[in-house]
Amino acid sequence: MPEPDAEPNLILIIDDSADTIRLLSGMLKDQGQILFATSGEMGIQLAQSRQPALILLDVEMTGMNGYEVCTALKADAATKECAVIIITAHTGMDSEIRALEAGAVDFITKPFNPPVVRARVQTHLRLQQHTAMMRQLANRDGLTGLYNRRCFDESLAQEFERHRRQHSPLALALIDIDHFKAYNDHYGHPQGDVCLQRVATAIDTVARRPGELVARYGGEEFVIILPHSDTHGARKYGERLCEVVRNLQLAHQASETADQVTISVGVASLVPSVESTTLQLIALADQALYQAKAAGRNRAIVSTRP
Numbered sequence: 001m002p003e004p005d006a007e008p009n010l011i012l013i014i015d016d017s018a019d020t021i022r023l024l025s026g027m028l029k030d031q032g033q034i035l036f037a038t039s040g041e042m043g044i045q046l047a048q049s050r051q052p053a054l055i056l057l058d059v060e061m062t063g064m065n066g067y068e069v070c071t072a073l074k075a076d077a078a079t080k081e082c083a084v085i086i087i088t089a090h091t092g093m094d095s096e097i098r099a100l101e102a103g104a105v106d107f108i109t110k111p112f113n114p115p116v117v118r119a120r121v122q123t124h125l126r127l128q129q130h131t132a133m134m135r136q137l138a139n140r141d142g143l144t145g146l147y148n149r150r151c152f153d154e155s156l157a158q159e160f161e162r163h164r165r166q167h168s169p170l171a172l173a174l175i176d177i178d179h180f181k182a183y184n185d186h187y188g189h190p191q192g193d194v195c196l197q198r199v200a201t202a203i204d205t206v207a208r209r210p211g212e213l214v215a216r217y218g219g220e221e222f223v224i225i226l227p228h229s230d231t232h233g234a235r236k237y238g239e240r241l242c243e244v245v246r247n248l249q250l251a252h253q254a255s256e257t258a259d260q261v262t263i264s265v266g267v268a269s270l271v272p273s274v275e276s277t278t279l280q281l282i283a284l285a286d287q288a289l290y291q292a293k294a295a296g297r298n299r300a301i302v303s304t305r306p
């Protein structure tokens with residue numbers, strides 16, 4: 001899955017001194033919503049569940065120290081995008097280098113200079129917003145807002161490996177809008193874009209389980225990654241997709257299949273083995289999609305091949 005986006009302007013302070021937390025909260029209260037934790041262990045848990053944009057992290061703490069906490073945050077996919085500013089009473093190059101090596105973006109020394117603290121926090125919150133926007137642009141399809149092909153390829157490769165390790169079935173649903181070229185010819189490309197958006201939104205509502213990823217695969221093709229789904233589950237899923245698109249009741253006078261927009265769906269599921277590849281899974285779903293079209297479209301066909 002693509003990394004979760006951090007919550008904008010959520011700041012987490014991790015410090016074992018209640019006085020320091022109070023002091024920093026006072027300085028930063030205008031800059032965002034503030035959470036705090038009084039130990040590294042608690043801080044990590046809170047960061048995992050809330051994904052703050054920025055973490056102010058004390059170095060000198062009992063239990064895990066700040067460097068250890070920072071290293072752990074950076075090693076965890078759920079928290080590695082959080083920007084960490086290390087706070088310490090030690091000045092000097094050594095502690096600064098250690099902080100940066102642990103993955104911190106900046107370094108603040110005690111005693112605090114409030115305008116400096118505020119300025120640095122603001123800078124990093126802005127950078128985080130910018131990064132989140134760039135990530136969004138890199139992963140999403142501009143027209144439909146779904147994940148794009150690049151993001152799909154990466155996620156499929158990761159899920160394939162994960163399911164191989166877990167000996168669990170992974171399914172794909174390939175979706176194609178029936179007679180879409182005829183739709184564009186008849187209604188024009190601006191209306192064709194609206195059709196793509198409506199269908200994209202509809203199929204996205206079907207994907208609700210964690211880990212399911214809906215992407216635009218190409219022109220009028222979409223694809224859904226279905227974790228831990230066998231053939232039986234995938235078949236129901238494919239039928240549900242056809243149904244939600246029919247329920248849109250988008251007129252399609254140029255369709256040979258129905259008087260409204262319909263889709264064809266090819267579904268395949270396999271338990272990845274040492275020899276199998278993502279390309280095989282895609283090819284199976286593609287063959288099933290071809291069969292769905294050959295059988296009259298407006299239907300889901302599940303690959304019977306392993």
Ligand SMILES: [Mg+2]
Pocket residue numbers: 015016017058059060061
């Ligand atoms: Mg301390």
